Amino acid sequence: MRAVLHALAITLFCLLAGWAQAQETRGPNYNIWGNIAERAEAAISDEETPDRRLEELRSELAAFREQFLNAQQTNADRISTLQSQLDALGAPPENGEEAAEITNRRQELNDQLATLRAPVLAAEEAYTRANGLIGEIDNTIRTRQADELFDLGPSPVNPVHWPGAISDITASAGALWIEFADNWTDPDRRAEFRDNLPVVIGLTLLSVLLLARGRGWVERAVNALRKRTRPGTGVWSFLVSILEILVPLLGVYLLVSALSATGLAGERGELILSRLPVWVGILLYIRWLAEQVFRRGDEMKRPVLLDIPRRTEARFYANLLSIMLVLRGVRKTISELDDHVRETVAVLDFPILVICAIALFRLGQILRSAQLAENEASANAGLDGPKFRLALARYLGLLAMAAGVLGPVLAGIGYNRAGEFLVYPAVSTMAIFALLVVLQRFANDLYELFTGRDAATGDSLVPVLSGFVLSLAALPLLALTWGARVADLTELWARFREGFVIGETRISPTDFLTFAVVFAIGYALTRLLQGGLRTSVLPKTKIDVGGQNAIVAGLGYIGVFLAALIAITSAGLDLSSLALVAGALSLGVGFGLQTIVQNFVSGIILLVERPISEGDWIEVGPHMGTVKDISVRSTRIETFDKTDVIVPNADLISGTVTNYTRGNTLGRVIVSVGVAYGTDTRKVEQILTSVARVHPKVMMNPEPFIYFKGFGADALEFEIRAILSDVLEILVVQNEMHHEIARRFAEEGIEIPFAQRDVWLRNPEALRAGDDPAASRPVVAETTDDTPPAEGDARTAGMSDSPADAPDADR
Template sequence: MLRLLTLALVLSLSVVFTAAAQEMSTPDRPNYDLWQSVASRAETAVDEQIDETEVFETLRTRLATFRAEFQDARQINAERIATLREQLDALGPVPETGSEAEQVAARRSELERQLATLQAPVQVADEAFRRADGLISEIDQIIRDRQTRRLLALGPSPLNPVHWGPAVQEFGATLADVGSESVAFGDSVRRQQLRENLPLVLLLGAVALVLMARGRRWAGMIAHRARRLGGHSVSVVRFVVSLGRIVLPLIGVVALSQALRATGMAGVRGEQLLNALPIWGGILLGFRWLSERLFSRDEDEALIVLAPERRAEARFYLLMLSLLFVLRGVLALLFSFSDVSAETRAVVAFPVVVLIGLILFRVGQILRGYSETYADEGEEEVAPTSLGRALRLTGIAIMAVSIAAPLMAAVGYASAGNALLYPTVISLLILGLVMALQRFFGDLYGWLTGQGAQGRDALVPVLVGFVLVLAATPLLALAWGARVADLTEIWSAFSRGFVIGETRISPSDFLMFALIFSGGYVITRLVQGALRSNVLPKTRIDIGGQNAIVSGLGYVGIFLAALAAITGAGIDLSSLAIVAGALSVGIGFGLQNIVSNFVSGIILLIERPISEGDWIEVGGRMGYVRDISVRSTRIETFDRTDVIVPNADLVSGTVTNFTRGNTVGRLIVKVGVAYGTDTRRVDTILREIAEAQPMVLANPPPMILFASFGADALEFEVRMILRDVNWLIPVQNDVNHAIAERFAEEGIEVPFAQRDIWLRNPEAWSGGGGGKAAAEATAPAQVAATRTGSRSDAQTHTTVDDMQDPDADAAGEADK
């Protein structure tokens, strides 16, 4: 039976909406006759400033529907119109003097006629669109002005004792009216209905009592068992199970409402109270669930980590806040049953406002005192976080609202006080829900990736949190008094986009641009990967050339993807040419270095004077090229440090490439021998050492050069061509060791520089009376110098004339 009723209702609604749609417009064009009627009524209502705001809302809805149709109608024949304009442009401008060919003139006239015919419905739709948009703006302004006046209206003060007695009497009468509507048991018809529905009433009542009494406990037991299982999925399972603490008792509340309704004892107003009962139950359960998520008993699960006693206090205050919030809803429903005076509303609602203000003040104090750590003394301080700063600022704002709202209500601005107090409570609920959902997605991500609790701080959960905040923004706007029509108007304006020159850019254009560019980017990367791994390794192109091809293909692919995205999105850049030209001048001066490096990077990729893996020296830095990008080149030095060199320096500066083309390079090792050594013998020994190195090429053979007669030694050079210059340092090391060993075996001496110091007036060092001691001290030094000098023919003599210490100078002055 229920399914049949549902099906009938759906069919009826579909017929109604289909008829309405056919009435308002046809698939091809809007119904302009109906539009003229609706627009005339709207203009009359605006001119007369009618009192019923609901009429304005209804008219606005219909105007918004027509405006959407006109927006679509403005795009009728758009492609054909564009083609006709291109054809006219191909014919060229009409000659200012003389006449054009008859065939061209006839064709131009025909194209202009077709263009005018196609543009006529577009122009009509555009005019209607602007008229509808203007009417909507006027209606919105009228409604906003009325909301503002109602918000700032001064009403009766609840602190005036004159209002207390009448308010109590009127409110009592309202409660009595509700009670009087309940049907007495003396009614035989109702008693018979109760007897017939008694099994259903008892069943629903039993289910309600069980679920309301035990539902939360059952959900808690399941969560406790899930925690004992351990693993990364514990937090996810506990979150899902915690929802049972809302669902199960809420089902019980719904069952209780149905049981009371089945008794047939509730009157018309009682039915309204029973309809609102599940909503109030959901508010109570939702507040409690959210308090347990934000200020959980388990510190690891708490979203706002405070001391245990502070968390318990916050949970209690949120529970009290939910009760008062429900009480406020009950009062609002009771006030709607009869025409209650403004004095009664102010007096009865004021205690609720004061109590909510007191609770919010205490909650604000708790949040303002939030600290990143409440650890014992001796532990390190934790740096302030963005969450901590946000919570402290939120606490201060809540405290301000909790003081301002009751004061405004006490003075008589009850509407303004309510508009400040209750949206604050709802905003706290929404933000708390966002925090809970963000933690859930963080735990879910940590479970799926195996990161556990560390996954909460990953990038994906942060992005999800950002999306949740964006999704919560409309809810926050509605909580603070925004109308649904205001949000739809914003979305409509966003959907229409904005105009730059003669080009309209809409979100669909951005979406199309993103899709095409993303597709082109992915294809480019796939082609690059295929070339790098499958195609290029099978060719004879060196590694540097392969990297250049892959990089160049990437730049070209990204450029083509951007070009295709702009074209596919229908963005006309011709209107931006003047602006781009003006900006290019400033950008050219400001970014000339970047542009220079970019062009240099392209030159490096094309000419390839250096490639990845080359050993180069530039600007006094030597190392291997590891990466060539558009702006700079990364060089890894032999100290394993990275040097970032702008590409312009590589193109305009002097660069030494040790491995360009091939890895063959020359190594020169210099060595000196003492005077008197047989030079031919030294030549032979050095040649044998060079030829014995496996890295030295035999053709051309090593060359031994008797370079010069040095000041200290006979100087030789061993010049060797290495097959791989990257082994230059190890080969040099081996050659030096071999020379030292062979020279030691052959008795060939490697000289070194020597310095003899001669002291003149040595008695000056003893202060004038120690000449003998100074002479005795100088003698060993001279003997040592003589002994040292016997090892080499090279000696350097230095005379120190009149070297005196400060004491000797002072003694000489005293003798004078």
């Protein structure tokens, strides 16, 4: 038995596979297409063709257009092969002198190519025709919609139309009552009612219980959950709050079932009962939405802040809007049954429109008064997200206020469709944005549930991405709300699926997805290989850190390039068709991107030649520090002030760079010191030699050298010149040597002199106060170091200050 089932399953699979293959290989039926195209052209020419019929024809045309688009790829591989063969043969010679075999072969290939291209050309022609017909239908429907929108109808404020409207609505209500009375007097109906009376009573009692108490039960459960402070409590309270819609709606369904079971509802009653759950659902949904957006509490989770009276008022006007929308639905149902005239429809719709406009205007004013919540203002200071949400709420309020004013004015004039177009889509827009706020809060609660962190203070992109996805999902709803047709959205989707053409290559979303997937796989493999080399293979070799980084970086560039090349090939993109784009790109590189390209090439040279490596102490221009990172465009240097300097790689290649630690950390230190004249120079040499040798950082091969530099103006000058094992410690070594030299010189009584300057005044009598005309002669000051004072000027000699006491003496 099992073997028989396996055989049947295999046979069914083969049949399905064969059918699918036959569907793929079978091209479009051009006979059926011709008939549909002719009917579409006739319908477009006939101005009396209803919109519904045009939409049906458009759907059929769109289906054939997709078939024609797919048929354009028929024999694509074979055509590409034949074209390559023709290219290999080359162009025919201009003088006509060519071997007969080559000529015959070229003609044979051209004949095969023409045969294979015939269905492609037919598909292209049919695709063009279908696309044109679809465009004509769309233009026709849009023109009709515009004409209807600006059609001047009867004014609802004209008292002439009021008696007729009152008479029509009274007749409709009377017809409903007469229908019920006739059913009640019918013996068969009454017998059916008596038979179903237990069921009717049971369903009615249950529905009354759910309608009266169900919402209260759910509200108490939601409030109990909201009082909990555990992370993610908002998720469960949100899910439970949905029962505020479902439980009363279940009661309405039970009530409708009970009323239908009585058998007393006629045609009118059954139609109203069938739509009653929808109307009650609108009431419950808008009330729930208003409670979620404008409820009390949760101030810390609100992007904008409203005080409690404002929230209460907002909930009131939201509920008022829901009631008006339901009344509008009831009016449409009654007008559908009794085929009311335009005057009656305008008069009955106008009060509903006015009340909706007033509620909409007040909601707009409430949104315009919204403020940024204190937690958002403090926790997100300097960020644009909360400010953007506040600005969006205020702009939405401005839109609501404008629609609330213009809608009734246009409807009162007689532009009923234009007035409705402004008010009711504005109401739907506010409902959509309110739903986005609720769903965004739910997404944040989910994030808090799974991560334990508050979405408002966390640094994750998940809440931001969820808001972006929700906004994208709301765009089609907003488009449909403001008059777009479903066909418009499907047309955009079809255009998106078709892709765009570059040269002779069509790039579709499938090609792009293939490219993205293959490139992501190649990129991931490259990163894995880099990680394996960096952590497992290269550390076991004798290659230094700079060489390891160069190998890993070079492998990354090669891997990314190969991944991109393989992804382009896998997507079926023809690179030859991008020659024009590549030429324009090269021109842009030559003019605008030459600096970036120069830095990139310099970065490659740095990674290959490795004149500097990470961790080197270098000096480039006015900057000195440690190399922290070498990228393809620039190199990051950390100065000794702990600041980062970004140096373009071109400066490191073309400029002069001093590398203090290239290959090793050996380096020379020079410590200068001066002693007073008359000091034993050999003794000074011995002391400095011992100071240098005892330091642990000083190397003994080569030994430190004491250099008697010369006879200075104020002292005998010496230098300690020694090689350090770690030149990065040069400042520490200099500091320690200075301390040791000062200590040893103090013990040995060796004086470290300081600079002295003698100031001599020529003609000191010029400083005397008096009426002597000679006092007006200029005073000449002269500074000298070794000229002895004149005999008569001895009283002014001896002004001697250290550099600290006379800071201007050296100048």
